[in-house]
Amino acid sequence: MVKKINILAGQDKSANLEVIEMLEVQAGEILAVVGPTGSGKTQLISDIEQYAAGETPSRRHVLINDLAAGDYDGQLSFRRLVAEVSQNMNFVIDMSVEEFLLMHAQIREIDRPEIVTKEVIKVTNELAGEPVSKQDNITVLSGGQSRALMVADVALISNAPVVLIDEVENAGINRLQAMSFLAGQGKVVIVVTHDPMLSLMADKRIVMKNGGMLKLQETTQEEKTVLKQLIEVDQKLSILRDNIRQGGSINKETLREGELL
Amino acid sequence: MRFIIVTGTPAAGKTSVMMHTIRHLLTEGLKVAACKIDCLETSDDRRYRSLGIPVAVGLSDYFCPDHFYVANLEEIFSWAEEQEAEILVLETAGLCHRCAPAVDGCLSICVIDNLSGIDTPRKVGPILTTADIVAVSKGDIVSQAEREVFRRKVEMVNPRARIIELNGLTGQGSLRLKKEILESSPVNRIEGKELRYSMPAAVCSYCSGETIIGSTYQMGNIKKVDFGRKSSG
Structure with a gap:
């Protein structure tokens, strides 16, 4: 069981020692990785995924439950440390949702695959905007449905202890709910994002710059309060979004009615 | 010299995977040479050359590229020795599922991609079953679940x-x-070493240039479809 992951500092792109010497994330915690494009977010994730031991360009070391990759001596109980859900990913297998989940559960040697399959579909439907049925072909699911199914599958079938959510768009999936669901399963949840809501939803955030870990910021109580307001604004925005989707038009009056002005 | 044989399905990313790997080897100060076997045309040699390493190309033309490959292993080995290479990366054409280029004592790497479909591992044959290392590519664009299924x-x-x-x-x-x-x-x-699996057999009239369809035009080693075979699908 993974209880925590530590990342020991390496160097930034200019070979300077990183400002943050050690980053610790515990199971059930959510960490946001923020910073401009090219700031090193992907390398940080890649280091965790590869269980880096000083050999990657960043020279970082990753510890799991205080042990380095070498200490495990190949006896790692998990195949893959990081399960990922990103906007680029698709399902390419031509079969129904149910058949696919059963196959995945069987391959993972899970007892009673039928029960976990039902559970995954139930969670998918809690996260997705439009319902998914077990008979649906997995390749024809919408973007939001696919993302919701990926999250539910990662949470309940995959055994990877770390889950990475990479730039998942807001359309058709409740991301905040997805993140708290994953964290509730005892996963280490890492979310790479430019979105203020997702950043504040996290317990803490690491700010990247020039390839290095620049600042570690715990989410403050005030930010948690602000988050609630942001969620309200977002809900108002989604009313506008639905209005446009259904053929409506937007003017200053609609904005006033929606309390956005 | 370490003799590394790289095989895999078409467009799985054999050259891309090896380019990254060779860069790491060069950083360690090792001398690497690369040889690419292909059929009619290849541009992979240009990619390998961009690393500043010695590169050779063998085009099999009308020959089965796998037979061409095995018949030239000795010469390729000597060439790499002349280049004073410490590591030779030999990339095969990677066309047919019946290819069997792995050699005992040489590290054999099979590159296969997640997009090729979950039945592909079962269909691929000797390039996969005799490999020491299987490099699975294109995992970034399919779901986590499919990666896990494919790996299994x-x-x-x-x-x-x-x-x-x-x-x-x-x-x-x-x-x-x-x-x-x-x-x-x-x-x-390399002389005296043994293939891990026999090469696909050939030597029929079509091998020597026959182009007309029909049993009358067929000679030599011919195998026919068994229509009584039950589908195992």
Whole structure:
């Protein structure tokens, strides 16, 4: 069981020692990785995924439950440390949702695959905007449905202890709910994002710059309060979004009615 | 010299995967040479050359590229020795599922991609079943679940192989492949070594230029479809 992951500092792109010497994330915690494009977010994730031991360009070391990759001596109980859900990913297998989940559960040697399959579909439907049925072909699911199914599958079938959510768009999936669901399963949840809501939803955030870990910021109580307001604004925005989707038009009056002005 | 044989399905990313890996080897100050076997045309040599290493190309033309490959292994070995290479990367054409280029004592890497479909590992044959390392590429664009299923299917046909998930665009995973190459044993000579699996057989009239369809035009080693075979699908 993974209880925590530590990342020991390496160097930034200019070979300077990183400002943050050690980053610790515990199971059930959510960490946001923020910073401009090219700031090193992907390398940080890649280091965790590869269980880096000083050999990657960043020279970082990753510890799991205080042990380095070498200490495990190949006896790692998990195949893959990081399960990922990103906007680029698709399902390419031509079969129904149910058949696919059963196959995945069987391959993972899970007892009673039928029960976990039902559970995954139930969670998918809690996260997705439009319902998914077990008979649906997995390749024809919408973007939001696919993302919701990926999250539910990662949470309940995959055994990877770390889950990475990479730039998942807001359309058709409740991301905040997805993140708290994953964290509730005892996963280490890492979310790479430019979105203020997702950043504040996290317990803490690491700010990247020039390839290095620049600042570690715990989410403050005030930010948690602000988050609630942001969620309200977002809900108002989604009313506008639905209005446009259904053929409506937007003017200053609609904005006033929606309390956005 | 370490003799590394790289095989795999078409467009799985053999060259991309090896480019990243060779860069790591060069950083360690090792001397690497690359040889590419292909049929009619290749541009992979230009990519390897951009690394500033000695590169050779063998085009099989009308010959089965696998037979062409095995008939030239000795010459390729000598060429790489002349280049004073410490590591020779030999990339095969990677066309047919019946290819069987793995040689005992040489590290054999099979590159196969997640997009090729979950039945592919079962269909691929000797390039996968005889490989020491299976590098699985294009995992960044399919779901986590499919990656896990695909990996399991690979394990089922080759439980002995070490599986490395590799991203040919970013090079993620290539450090592990470099490590495997460094841990493999060098070979002193290739002559006398044995293929792990027999090559696909040939020598029929079509091998020697026949183009007309029909049994009357067929001679030599011919195999016919067995229509009584039950589908195993």
